[in-house]
Amino acid sequence: MLSTTVKRSVRLTRHLQLPLTRQSSTAAEPPPAGGHMPSISTSKILRTTRDTAVRTPGLSWVDEDASESPRVILGGRETRKMNTYQAVRDAMSIALMKDDNAVVFGEDVAFGGVFRCTMGLAEEFGRERVFNTPLTEQGIAGFGIGVAAMGHTAIAEIQFADYIFPAFDQLVNEAAKIRYRSGGGFNVGGLTIRTPTMSVGHGGLYHSQSPEGFFMGAAGLKVVIPRSPIQAKGLLLASIRDPNPVIFMEPKVLYRSAVEQVPIDDYELPLGKAETLLSGSDLTVLSWGTPLYNCESALHMFAHPPPSIEQYVPKSIRSAKIELIDLRSILPWDVETVVESVNRTGRLLIVHEAGLTAGPGAEIAAEVQKRCFLKLQAPVRRVTGWDTPVALQFEKFYIPDALRIMDSIVDTLTY
Amino acid sequence: MSSLLRLRIPRRVPFGLRAIQTSADTTTLAQPPSDHSQPFTVTLHEDSFRAYQCEKPDLEVQVTKDELLKMYKEMQTMRRMEMAADALYKAKMIRGFCHLAIGQEAVSVGLEHGIQPADNVITAYRCHPFAVMRGGSITGVIGELLGRQIGMSRGKGGSMHIFTPTFFGGNGIVGAQVPVGAGLAFAQKYLEKPNVTFALYGDGASNQGQVFEAFNMAKLWNLPAIFVCENNKYGMGTSAERSSSNTEYFTRGDRIPGLQVNGMDIIAAKHAVEYARRWAVEEKKGPLLLEFVTYRYGGHSMSDPGTTYRTREEVQRMRSTRDPIRGLQQYIQEWGLASEQELKQLDKEAKAEVDAAVEEAKASPEPLPEHLWTDIYYKGTEPPSMRGREREEVHNY
Numbered sequence: 137m138l139s140t141t142v143k144r145s146v147r148l149t150r151h152l153q154l155p156l157t158r159q160s161s162t163a164a165e166p167p168p169a170g171g172h173m174p175s176i177s178t179s180k181i182l183r184t185t186r187d188t189a190v191r192t193p194g195l196s197w198v199d200e201d202a203s204e205s206p207r208v209i210l211g212g213r214e215t216r217k218m219n220t221y222q223a224v225r226d227a228m229s230i231a232l233m234k235d236d237n238a239v240v241f242g243e244d245v246a247f248g249g250v251f252r253c254t255m256g257l258a259e260e261f262g263r264e265r266v267f268n269t270p271l272t273e274q275g276i277a278g279f280g281i282g283v284a285a286m287g288h289t290a291i292a293e294i295q296f297a298d299y300i301f302p303a304f305d306q307l308v309n310e311a312a313k314i315r316y317r318s319g320g321g322f323n324v325g326g327l328t329i330r331t332p333t334m335s336v337g338h339g340g341l342y343h344s345q346s347p348e349g350f351f352m353g354a355a356g357l358k359v360v361i362p363r364s365p366i367q368a369k370g371l372l373l374a375s376i377r378d379p380n381p382v383i384f385m386e387p388k389v390l391y392r393s394a395v396e397q398v399p400i401d402d403y404e405l406p407l408g409k410a411e412t413l414l415s416g417s418d419l420t421v422l423s424w425g426t427p428l429y430n431c432e433s434a435l436h437m438f439a440h441p442p443p444s445i446e447q448y449v450p451k452s453i454r455s456a457k458i459e460l461i462d463l464r465s466i467l468p469w470d471v472e473t474v475v476e477s478v479n480r481t482g483r484l485l486i487v488h489e490a491g492l493t494a495g496p497g498a499e500i501a502a503e504v505q506k507r508c509f510l511k512l513q514a515p516v517r518r519v520t521g522w523d524t525p526v527a528l529q530f531e532k533f534y535i536p537d538a539l540r541i542m543d544s545i546v547d548t549l550t551y
Numbered sequence: 552m553s554s555l556l557r558l559r560i561p562r563r564v565p566f567g568l569r570a571i572q573t574s575a576d577t578t579t580l581a582q583p584p585s586d587h588s589q590p591f592t593v594t595l596h597e598d599s600f601r602a603y604q605c606e607k608p609d610l611e612v613q614v615t616k617d618e619l620l621k622m623y624k625e626m627q628t629m630r631r632m633e634m635a636a637d638a639l640y641k642a643k644m645i646r647g648f649c650h651l652a653i654g655q656e657a658v659s660v661g662l663e664h665g666i667q668p669a670d671n672v673i674t675a676y677r678c679h680p681f682a683v684m685r686g687g688s689i690t691g692v693i694g695e696l697l698g699r700q701i702g703m704s705r706g707k708g709g710s711m712h713i714f715t716p717t718f719f720g721g722n723g724i725v726g727a728q729v730p731v732g733a734g735l736a737f738a739q740k741y742l743e744k745p746n747v748t749f750a751l752y753g754d755g756a757s758n759q760g761q762v763f764e765a766f767n768m769a770k771l772w773n774l775p776a777i778f779v780c781e782n783n784k785y786g787m788g789t790s791a792e793r794s795s796s797n798t799e800y801f802t803r804g805d806r807i808p809g810l811q812v813n814g815m816d817i818i819a820a821k822h823a824v825e826y827a828r829r830w831a832v833e834e835k836k837g838p839l840l841l842e843f844v845t846y847r848y849g850g851h852s853m854s855d856p857g858t859t860y861r862t863r864e865e866v867q868r869m870r871s872t873r874d875p876i877r878g879l880q881q882y883i884q885e886w887g888l889a890s891e892q893e894l895k896q897l898d899k900e901a902k903a904e905v906d907a908a909v910e911e912a913k914a915s916p917e918p919l920p921e922h923l924w925t926d927i928y929y930k931g932t933e934p935p936s937m938r939g940r941e942r943e944e945v946h947n948y
Contacts, residue, residue, distance in 0.1 A: 239741070264741070270771065275730045275764030282673075282734020285719055288741070290734070306761075309724050310731065317712035318720065319705030320926040355927050355937070379929030408934060468934030 174436055176393040176429045181413055182364055186215040189397040192366050193411060198373070198402040215397035220390045223365035223398050224253045224330070227372040228291060230402050232261045235289050238376070240266045242276060242293025242330075250295055251332055251391050277303035277329065281310050284324035284381070291376060297333035297385055298342045304350070311381040312356035325379035330372070332388035333361065334426045334489050335535050339388075340528030346425075346490040346521070348385055348466045352499055358382040358407055359466040361425045365396040370405030371464065378407055387425040410470035412477070416459035419549055420477045422500065423487040424463040427536055431460055431487055434541035441542075449542075453549045466496055474500065475507045482513035483548050487536050492520045514551035519544045572598035573844050575657070575815040575878020578612075580886055587616045587888060599819040603801050605808035605839070608826040612818055616888045622664060622817050623883060623894065626656040626876045628901040629680040632689050635905050636679065636696055640853045644913075645696045648723075649710045650677045654848040657817040657875035658781055659684055662749060664817075665824025669744065671719060671735045673728045674751035676711040677781075677847075678721025681751075685718035689905055694912035701915035707922065726752060726759030729778065733765040736776035736838075747775040747831040749824075755786020757800050766838070770807050773837035777827045778804065780842040781814070787851045788860040801842035808836075814843030815875045818882075846873060921946070 174180060183189045190213045197213075218226065231238050240257060246268045248255040258266040269276050273294055280292040294300045300307070307329065315323040335344035351359050358380050362368040368386060375382035413428070414435070423431050435458055441449040459477050463469055478484045484504055486497035501516040519536040526534050577596035584591035595610045633651040640649050652659065659680035662672065674681050679692050687703050695702030696710050703713045711721040719735060722728040732750025739746045756762060757780055769776040780800040784791050791798045801809030812823040823841055830839050846869045850857030857866070883889050924937055924946040933948040 237741070267772075270764070270767050272761075272764040272768065274761040275733070275768055278727060278730025278761060278765065279734040279737065279768060282719075282731040282736075283738050284734070285731065286735055286738030288738050305724055306727060306730070310722070310727055314720075315929075316926045317704060317708040318714045318926075319702070319707045321704060321714050322720070323929065325929055358928075378932060380932060407932075472935065 174429070174432050176390065177395065179394075179429055179432055181428060181432060182394060182396050183366055184396055186397050189215045189366055190399055192370070192405070194406050194409060195370060195399075195403050196406075198404055213399050213401055215399050217395060218365045218398040219392050219395045220362075220365045220368050220386065221251050221253045221392065223369040223396075224372060224386060225255055225257065226398065226400070227369040227376070228254065228257060229260065230373060231289065231291065231376045232257065232265060234402070237287070238265070238289035238291060239283065240291045240293070241269050241280075243271055243295045244268055245293050249293060251386075251388060253330070253386075253391070254293070273299050273302040274306055277306035278310065280327050280329065281306060281314070281324050281381075284327035285314070285322060287326065289326040289328075289376060290324075291328050291330065294329055294331040296343050297331040297347050298345045300329070300331055300347055300383075303329075307351070307357065307381075307383065308354045312354040315356060315380075323379065324381050327381040328372075328376045328384055329382070330384045330386060332391070333385035334387040334389065335526060335531055336389045337531055337535075338528065339526070340531065341525050344526045344531060346488065348383075349488075349490050349494065349496040349499075351383055352467050352496055354467070356380065357467060359385065360407060360464065361385045361387065361466060362464065363387070363425060363428050363462050364390065364394050365398045367405060367464070369398055370403050371407065373402065374404040374407050377404070382407070385425070389426050405464075408465045408468050408470060410464055410473040411462045412459060412473070413462055414458065414460040416457035416481060418456040418458060418481055419483040419485060419545060420459045420461060420474070420481045421485045421487065421541075421545070422461045422463055422474060424466065425489070427487045427489055427541075428460070428462055430536060430538045431541055433538035434545060435460065437538055437542045438545050449546055450550065453546070456549055458545065469496075469500065471503060471507070474504060478504050478508045479511045482511050483551075484508075484512075484516045485519060485541070485544055485548055486516065487519045487541055489521050489535055491523045492518060493523050495520050514548045517544050517548045569598055569601070571601050571811050571844050572596045572813050573815050573873055574813070575873050575875045576881045578816060578818050578882060581611060584616075584886070590615045593818065593882075595816070595819050595822065596813070599813045599816065600823065601801065601811040603799075603804075603809040603811075603840075604806075605810065605830075607810070608822055612822050614818060618664065619879065619883055619888060620897070622660055622821075623876070623879050624897045624901060625660045625663075625684070626817065626879065627898055628689070628904055629656050629659060629683065630876060631901045631905040632683065632692065632908075633679060635693065635909050637849070637853070639693070639697065639909070645710070646698070647709050648676070649696060649853045650851065651849045651853075652677045652680050652847065654869070654874070655781060655783060655814070655845045656680060657820045658814050658843045658845055661817045661820030662779075662824050665821045666749065666828055667746065669717060670746045670828070671717050671732075671739070671748040672751070673719040673722065673732045673735060673748065675722050675725065675728055675753060675756060677753070678711065678713055682713040682715060682718055682721070686715040687713060687718070689908035690911045693909050694915050697912055697915075698917055699912055699915035700918055701912055705922070706915075706918045707926065726756040726762050728752065729756070729759075729762045730765040730768070732778070733769045733774055733776050736769065736774040737772065740772075740774055745832050747777055747828055749777045749779050749827075751779040751781055753786060754780060754782040754784065754791045754798075754800060755789070755794065757803060758786075758795055766804050766807055766840075769838040770804070773835070775831040775835075776838045777831060778807070778838060778840050780840065781845055782842050783845050783847040785847070785851070785860065788855065790860065799842075801840050804838070804840040807838045807840055809840035809842065811842045811844060814845035815873045815878065817875055817879055924948070
């Protein structure tokens, strides 16, 4: 199955030169033959107007004065255009402002961090609260656990998710278990570990991995991956305030490319809840983080295949209604939403950047096949990175791109 | 062992090369006390300490009769508790891992006598006496070892996982508690609390990378963190000489000054702890390394007889010549603070206390099956359900 997919993808790739970005309609060049392909910057998933931004599903405002009557009228809520790193910064700024015991630390964070997520925080809140650590991931995690064990809010940054492995012991053995092993007496709920994750196309072996699956069995931790600026701010604030340790993985390619109108007030989005981005009845596509945008492109390509690959997409299935779900929380993951969807559609495609074997999709597929066995009309399909290192020269080949996703959509629908 | 074997090096050897004195009974009276209700002065052996980039503590120490008797009783109780755990383990009532601190009582009891209630302590897996000294109870410790609800972690943690509000636990991962200790100290500094964190580890753990990561952060940020190496000469079954290129653990902090301490003489131990506390809290000099040279009589854990990597004679010699409890007993008798009879009475009380605690712990029920699913996430924030041991056993929150 795997090898045929590879061959087919390679075969398809030869036929098709996909434009990587959607061209502006004002450009002098005519639109590409295959029609406009969505990219991150033009994605329909993003909420680029104030009106849609303040109506983000699940959004709950956290107003400064709880005694004040809730402002139900959304008219009073302002938004500002932000990309993901600005939204992350905004969330941390609110956390530092409202919580005197909140501290932000990590490698280079006082200078703004490699992805500028902490720009100006040290100047705004002081170097006692926003400070650089040595290059010491295990130390950062352990130190953060100690700070949080004293009841403080520790917002630690691991500069790349690839560097979280030295801290794996502290996170899995200490942070995840301290509540249980102390019989509920101690906890490090104030700990949030932020870390940039997933590929950028040229990160290579140590800067493009997706380690979320490694934490999936660590009961006691939460793992969250946002897909956009609005999501990043709301989920990060919820993670910081969640009374459990949370690993917050930020897809690094979205830091600059994803731009939304982000509410400037304090708000949260729920942890452990998936969000249905597109409703459908014939196939469920489940993903999180960066690949969601590849899924969107794949859906577009599937509905309107360019001439070069038209022959591979039977006409009879092109009008299929496909549901797209953003899982958002990897641990605990929203079994109910996924199962409810698959019971309706009968088909599930899981897309993630981590490798196939024992990746997060393995766990989800197993659970869905158990719960939806009699409703499934096709095997649960996974489109993932390959079981190889994320090699620099092959990175674009490694990540589940729109073509591979579309190919699997066709396979699953014609099973 | 080499440091033990060259105990009495002639005085002409340069100062820095002299070995630490590890006898438990070399402290002498500065002057005979006239009134036992008043503090009196004793003089520690001149080789009780070795210093690295700092001044050695004064050798003259003020003690009181009451405190010495209290220390004696507590050390005796701690040893009795560990012996009870040993028996319960051998009776197969305690399962899993169990690391006993018999022989190292002067460190745990001496530490508690040198610090303040609001100071923090965090250590590794050899944690039972610290848990009791930091406000826990013998019943709570034995109950935890037995896996009973009365245990200090409600029977859910076990031997290595015992906590009190200022004792941040035993910790099962070698060295992992040390950076956590740096974090604890940071929070104390952040809150401007006049307190300090003692992060303990062993000679084995001192070769873990994260220990050095913690040293660096603590010195960089001048944290009130005292890193305490309990050097009992063996990291599991490997002697310090075989595991460490530098066995002078008190010198391994680079820019962090260090103090090596006779960890068998409780008066020296307490005195060093007070020195360290003053260093970090009053003088605000940041972190300090303390190395207590001590010895464990038993194996690394219950599954280690402790005689495959060292000779029975060595253990026997330590027991008969360096024992911290016997050393203190000798002081008390020599200085006329209590008679042998009175000390025997204290021994009896210690044994009775432990026996009663064991019975109470044994009577406590085991955690209920549904406790398996609690305390994983904060109440109310759990996933809707979690899987159990078999297909049908799914716990819904």
